Amino acid sequence: MKIAVLGGDGYCGWATALYLSAKGHAVSIVDNFIRRQWDHELGAQTLTPIRPLAERLRVWRELTGRSIDSYVGDVTDYDFLAAFMKASEPDAVVHFAEQRSAPYSMIDRKHAVATQVNNVVGTLNLLFAIRELRPDCHLVKLGTMGEYGTPNIDIEEGYIEIEHNGRKDTVPFPKQPGSFYHLSKVHDSHNIMFACKIWKLRATDLNQGVVYGTVTDEVSMDEALINRFDYDEVFGTVLNRFCVEAAIGHPLTVYGKGGQIRGFLDIRDTVRCIEIACHNPAAQGECRVYNQFTEQFSVLDIAHLVAAAAKKLGVNTEVEHLPDPRVELEEHYYNAKHSKLIDLGLQPHLLSDSLLDSLMNIALKYRDRIDPELILPQVNWRSPRNERRGQGSAGVARSLTQTR
Amino acid sequence: MKIAVLGGDGYCGWATALYLSAKGHAVSIVDNFIRRQWDHELGAQTLTPIRPLAERLRVWRELTGRSIDSYVGDVTDYDFLAAFMKASEPDAVVHFAEQRSAPYSMIDRKHAVATQVNNVVGTLNLLFAIRELRPDCHLVKLGTMGEYGTPNIDIEEGYIEIEHNGRKDTVPFPKQPGSFYHLSKVHDSHNIMFACKIWKLRATDLNQGVVYGTVTDEVSMDEALINRFDYDEVFGTVLNRFCVEAAIGHPLTVYGKGGQIRGFLDIRDTVRCIEIACHNPAAQGECRVYNQFTEQFSVLDIAHLVAAAAKKLGVNTEVEHLPDPRVELEEHYYNAKHSKLIDLGLQPHLLSDSLLDSLMNIALKYRDRIDPELILPQVNWRSPRNERRGQGSAGVARSLTQTR
Numbered sequence: 041m042k043i044a045v046l047g048g049d050g051y052c053g054w055a056t057a058l059y060l061s062a063k064g065h066a067v068s069i070v071d072n073f074i075r076r077q078w079d080h081e082l083g084a085q086t087l088t089p090i091r092p093l094a095e096r097l098r099v100w101r102e103l104t105g106r107s108i109d110s111y112v113g114d115v116t117d118y119d120f121l122a123a124f125m126k127a128s129e130p131d132a133v134v135h136f137a138e139q140r141s142a143p144y145s146m147i148d149r150k151h152a153v154a155t156q157v158n159n160v161v162g163t164l165n166l167l168f169a170i171r172e173l174r175p176d177c178h179l180v181k182l183g184t185m186g187e188y189g190t191p192n193i194d195i196e197e198g199y200i201e202i203e204h205n206g207r208k209d210t211v212p213f214p215k216q217p218g219s220f221y222h223l224s225k226v227h228d229s230h231n232i233m234f235a236c237k238i239w240k241l242r243a244t245d246l247n248q249g250v251v252y253g254t255v256t257d258e259v260s261m262d263e264a265l266i267n268r269f270d271y272d273e274v275f276g277t278v279l280n281r282f283c284v285e286a287a288i289g290h291p292l293t294v295y296g297k298g299g300q301i302r303g304f305l306d307i308r309d310t311v312r313c314i315e316i317a318c319h320n321p322a323a324q325g326e327c328r329v330y331n332q333f334t335e336q337f338s339v340l341d342i343a344h345l346v347a348a349a350a351k352k353l354g355v356n357t358e359v360e361h362l363p364d365p366r367v368e369l370e371e372h373y374y375n376a377k378h379s380k381l382i383d384l385g386l387q388p389h390l391l392s393d394s395l396l397d398s399l400m401n402i403a404l405k406y407r408d409r410i411d412p413e414l415i416l417p418q419v420n421w422r423s424p425r426n427e428r429r430g431q432g433s434a435g436v437a438r439s440l441t442q443t444r
Numbered sequence: 445m446k447i448a449v450l451g452g453d454g455y456c457g458w459a460t461a462l463y464l465s466a467k468g469h470a471v472s473i474v475d476n477f478i479r480r481q482w483d484h485e486l487g488a489q490t491l492t493p494i495r496p497l498a499e500r501l502r503v504w505r506e507l508t509g510r511s512i513d514s515y516v517g518d519v520t521d522y523d524f525l526a527a528f529m530k531a532s533e534p535d536a537v538v539h540f541a542e543q544r545s546a547p548y549s550m551i552d553r554k555h556a557v558a559t560q561v562n563n564v565v566g567t568l569n570l571l572f573a574i575r576e577l578r579p580d581c582h583l584v585k586l587g588t589m590g591e592y593g594t595p596n597i598d599i600e601e602g603y604i605e606i607e608h609n610g611r612k613d614t615v616p617f618p619k620q621p622g623s624f625y626h627l628s629k630v631h632d633s634h635n636i637m638f639a640c641k642i643w644k645l646r647a648t649d650l651n652q653g654v655v656y657g658t659v660t661d662e663v664s665m666d667e668a669l670i671n672r673f674d675y676d677e678v679f680g681t682v683l684n685r686f687c688v689e690a691a692i693g694h695p696l697t698v699y700g701k702g703g704q705i706r707g708f709l710d711i712r713d714t715v716r717c718i719e720i721a722c723h724n725p726a727a728q729g730e731c732r733v734y735n736q737f738t739e740q741f742s743v744l745d746i747a748h749l750v751a752a753a754a755k756k757l758g759v760n761t762e763v764e765h766l767p768d769p770r771v772e773l774e775e776h777y778y779n780a781k782h783s784k785l786i787d788l789g790l791q792p793h794l795l796s797d798s799l800l801d802s803l804m805n806i807a808l809k810y811r812d813r814i815d816p817e818l819i820l821p822q823v824n825w826r827s828p829r830n831e832r833r834g835q836g837s838a839g840v841a842r843s844l845t846q847t848r
Contacts, residue, residue: 118553149522149572153565160564160631161557164624168553171828192613193606202597202606202618207777209596214606214615215634220568223638227564227631230619234627238771238825367642373611421642424575 043318044128046070046115046166047136048108049093051268052182052251052310056134058258058265059311060318061106068128069093070121070137072114078144082428084272084414087284087406088254091264099264115162118169125173132178132318133170137162138224142186142366143274143419145221147426152220159224160231167235178321179243180314181232183225185303185333185376187247189216190369195376198245198329213329218368219421229329236327243326244317248310249303249333252279253395254402256308267307269402272414279304279342279391280399281415286350286357287403288410295417296364298340299371303333303378306389316384331378334388349396353404365417447722448532450474450519450570451540452512453497455672456586456655456714460538462662462669463715464722465510472532473497474525474541476518482548486832488676488818491688491810492658495668503668519566522573529577536582536722537574541566542628546590546770547678547823549625551830556624563628564635571639582725583647584718585636587629589707589737589780591651593620594773599780602649602733617733622772623825633733640731647730648721652714653707653737656683657799658806660712671711673806676818683708683746684803685819690754690761691807692814699821700768702744703775707737707782710793720788735782738792753800757808769821 043060047053048069061067071093079085091099097108109128113120115137138159139145145155163181170177188195191214201210212233215226232243259267270276271284282292305313313332322328337345340359347357364370382388389395403410419426447464451457452473465471475497483489495503501512513532517524519541542563543549549559567585574581592599595618605614616637619630636647663671674680675688686696709717717736726732741749744763751761768774786792793799807814823830 149569152572153568156564156568156631156635157561160560164557164560165553168556168828191615193608193611193615200606200608200618202604204597204604207597211595211597211618212620214604214618216616217634217638220635220638223631223634226634227560227627230621230627230630231560231624234621234624239828424572424643 041131041318042066042129044068044070044130044133045136046133047138049073050075050136051270052307053136054096055256055259055267055307056136056311056314057108058100059256060315061100061108062104062258063315068109068111068130070111070113070115070124072112082272082274084274085409087269087271087403087409088266089409090266090268096265099262103261115165116158118165121165121169122173125169129174130177132180132321133166134180134314135163135166136182139221141275142219142221143417145219145224146419146421147428148424155221156224156227160227163228164231167231167241170241171235171239175239175241178318179232179241180317181228181243181245183229183245183247184222185247185249185331186222187215187217187226187229188213188376189218190372190374191216192373195331197331197377197380218366233327236325240325242322242324243328244322245327245329246313246317246332247329249305250277250279251305251307251310252277253307253399255398256311271410273417274419278339279346282343282346283399283403284410285415286346286355286400287407288412290412290415291358291360292343292346293415294339294343294359294361295366296361297370298343298361299338300368301336301338301372301374303331303376304335304337304391305333306391306395308389309334309386312386313381316381316386320384330380331376332381333378335390336374336376345391345396349393349400352397353400362417365420367421445535445722446470446533448472448474448534448537449540450537451542453477454479454540455674456711457540459660459663459671459711460540460715460718461512462504463660464719465504465512466508466662467719472513472515472534474515474517474519474528476516486676486678488678489813491673491675491807491813492670493813494670494672500669503666507665519569520562522569525569525573526577529573533578534581536584536725537570538584538718539567539570540586542586543625545679546623546625547821549623549628550823550825551832552828559625560628560631564631567632568635571635571645574645575639575643579643579645582722583636583645584721585632585647585649587633587649587651588626589651589653589735590626591619591621591630591633592617592780593622594776594778595620596777599735601735601781601784622770637731640729644729646726646728647732648726649731649733650717650721650736651733653709654681654683655709655711655714656681657711657803659802660715675814677821678823682743683750686747686750687803687807688814689819690750690759690804691811692816694816694819695762695764696747696750697819698743698747698763698765699770700765700774702747702765703742704772705740705742705776705778707735707780708739708741708795709737710795710799712793713738713790716790717785720785720790724788734784735780736785737782739794740778740780749795749800753797753804756801757804766821769824771825
C-alpha cells in the first residue's frame, strides 16, 4: 500500500514509518519539524540523541534498500497538503501531525489557542484534501483515550447505545477531555465523524492510550535510527519519565494520590495497530473508533513497577506525591473497552519485567544527557499563565512569556 | 448590572442590547461589523434597511436618554478583548460574536476553517479574559439546538444520566452537529465546560433554536432602530425566508420532504431568555445548559403556516420541495426538553397568526428590496467547493472563489 505518515519525524510517527516501510509498504513522511522546535522553546531534548530526518532516512535506505519519501511542510498550509496528496496518491493517510502534549496546551492562552488551531485546522485541511483529491483514501487518525475523561461508567469504543425514556439510539460516546490539547482531539473527532457522514469518507479514529518504550525492531537496527524518548514534564509520558527519574536517583514524581488510571501500550503495539487499521480500511462513509491500548494501570502502579525494576539494577528509588498540577480525579472508576484491535489480530506486548529492564537500561545509558530541571511540573492547570522556569535553557520560553 | 453584548450589532445581539438597556442595565456593545461584511461578500442584504451602529446608538440615546457604549474590535484579538474587559468590567458577558450560518460554513474549505477558527478562538480568548481579568463574571454563551442533531431519543438540556452495564453517571449529552458551523458550537461547548471545571468560572450555554421575527418593543420605537431581517439562503432563517418568498410570489422552498423538526422561538423570547440568564447567574464552576426555544415545528409545518397567513392577505403561495442541499434526516423523531428557562420565568410568545401577519406585512412593506436571486440554495453540503452564482451582486464571492 501507499501510506502517508503525517508527523513521521515524531515519536510514534517515526517508529510507524519504519515499521510500515519494513513491511514493504510505500511510505511517505510529511513533517515540518515543529516538534523539534518545541524542544528548543522548552529548553528540553529527547534523552536519546535523535538524528535529523534526512540522515535517518539515508541510513534506513542504506541498511534496508527501502526508500521513504519525505515532504517538508505544514498540514495547516492547504496548498502544501494538496500538492502532497497529488504527488503521493496515498491509499491511507496516518495522521500524527498534531501538538500532542496536554501540559504544553495548558502553559497559557497562546499555547492553548496554538494547539487547538494547529490540530483542528490541520485535520480540517486533511478532510478537504481527501474529499477533493483522494476520496477513497483511508484516514487513520490518532485520537486519545483522554477524550473520554474518567466517567463513572464503562468506556466503549467510540459509540454507546443509550436507552432513554423508553427509546434507544446508538450515539457518540460523551466526551469529557482534561486539557486544551485533549479538547482539540475531541474537536477533531466530531469534525471527522461529520465529514464521513456528508462526504462518505473512510476514517478510523484511534483513541490511543499512554505510549511507553522507544525500541522497535526497526529503530534498533542502527544508532542513527534511534527514536525519541521524552522525559520532560511537558512532553514526557509517565513511564518513560519515571525511568529517567530512577536513573538519576530522583524520586518518582506521582501527581496527587496516583490513583489516576489510564490505558497504556508499548510503542511496538502502536505501530502494529496502525498497520492493522491500514490493512482493514473503514467502509465508505464509516467513522470507526478503536480504543488503542492494551492494559490499564494507575500512575501509582506504574511507579511501583519502575521502582521494582530499578531495584533489580541496584538502584533505590522513592515515590514522591506532588500536589497534582492537573485538574483530574485522583481516584476513580475506570473500565475502558479495547477489544476491536485485538479482534483484528493485535497480539499485545504486555508491560513486562524485560521491557522495564530495557527502558531502565536506556535511561542509565544516556544518563549524562538528563537535565533534572526538566522533571518537576511547572504547568499548573489552575493558572491561566504559567511562567516557566527561566534557568539556563528555558530562557527562550521565559522571554516569550515576558513579551506577551 | 453591567452587561457586555459581544456581537451587539447583529440580529439577536442588537435586539438584546436594546432590551437590556431599556431594562436599566449598563450595556456595552462589542462588534467588528464582520456580519455586515459577509453581506457584501455574498451580495446580500437584510430586507430591512438597518442603520450604522453609531446612528442606531445615537437615536437610542435621544429617544430614551440611555447610553450604550460601543467598542469596535474583534474578540479573536486578545489585546483588544482584554482592554475591553478592563475598561467595561462587566458582571455578565453575552457572547453572540460568532459566525452563525451553517451554509456559510459549508461554502468551501476556507469558509469552514474561518468559521471554526473565528468561533473557537473568540470563545477561548473570552474564557481566558474572564479568568485573568474578571473571574466572577458570568459568561452567557449562545450555542445552538443544532449541536444535538436529531437522535432517536429525547434531547435533554445539556446533560443526560446514563445507566450502562449496571453503573450510572450524568454526562454531557452526545453531540451530532450538522455543519462545520454547528461543529464550531460543539467545540465551544466542550471548551467552556472544561474552563468552568478547572477555573471555577460561571457559564450558561444557551442552545438556541431557530429565531424568527424582527420586532421587539425597543427596535420598533423608531425606523432608525430597525433590526436585521435576513432572507437569503445563507443567513436567512426559514420562517423569515418563507415570508419573503410569499411576498414576491415565489414558491416556499422546502428542502427535501420538510419533515425536519426543529425548535423555534420568537426574537422577543430570545432577549428575555438572555435577561433571565443574566439575572440568575450560574454558580462558581458551573457550566449550565439551557435549551432556548419555545415550540417544535417541522419545516413543512412552517411552510403551511406561512401559506395560510399569506392567503389571509390575499397572497397565494405554493410549496416547492427542492432536493435537500443539506445532509440531514428529512423525517425523524424529535423531542427536545426546554423547561429550565420556563421554570425561571420565561413566558413564551408562541407562534401566532398575529405574529405571522406582522412578518408578512414587513415582507410586503420592503418588497422592493428583495433580490429573488438570493433565495434558492447554492451551498450543497455534499460538495467541498460551492461556486456561488456570479450574477450581479454575488460577483465578489465568485472572484474570491476563483483566486483561491
